[in-house]
Amino acid sequence: QSVLTQPPSVSGAPGQRVSISCSGSYSNIGAGYDVHWYQHVPGTAPRLLIFGDNKRPSGVPDRFSGSKSGASASLAITGLQAEDEAVYYCQSYDSSLSKLFGTGTEVTVL
């Protein structure tokens, strides 16, 4: 099955900017399907952060932004805060008619 690949972890000091990559292939992100991002604090429900590559649902701070180029996408967090510590997942659709999640990236605030 196709996989969306993310770095296992990223870290940054409070106030800094971090970026998380999401690498797909010609059958998913590269085919033009939208990329979406979720924030997951273990023990709680995952939260939609970004949909449609770069749109934020109501209530999501503008510190979170998404972008896409070719078969890859990125999530950027600016002004990093302690409350941003979580696991972040990208998600897209694949030509195999399946919805795919990324491998997940743990964000640590130093």
Add this chain to the structure above:
Amino acid sequence: QVQLQESGPGLEKPSETLSLTCTVSGGSITSYFWSWIRQVPGKGLEWIGYSYYTGTTNYNPSLKSRVTISVDTSKNQFSLKVNSVTAADTALYYCARDLPWAHYFDSWGQGTRVTVSS
């Protein structure tokens, strides 16, 4: 604000059928797709499949032969059945609201843990 709550047995024996229910409150169950997603311990998220109230379904090819998802509009609930479970089906199971044709999940339940063990 829609809310989703999973329920079901936390323990299943190998080879039996896992059955979970998701109760939807604060919104109509007929306007969206409804998905199940799981997280195997130590792993990432895996989409299992979705159902629409009309009976339309779509399943992850890797699980398709063992999975059934259905919607009960009279109870505002949808359910998941996984046949012939093994230890590999031990996971945290989430239900989620799935935006039709937009392919993302805008509301999730808290998750329910299922262990497969004899």
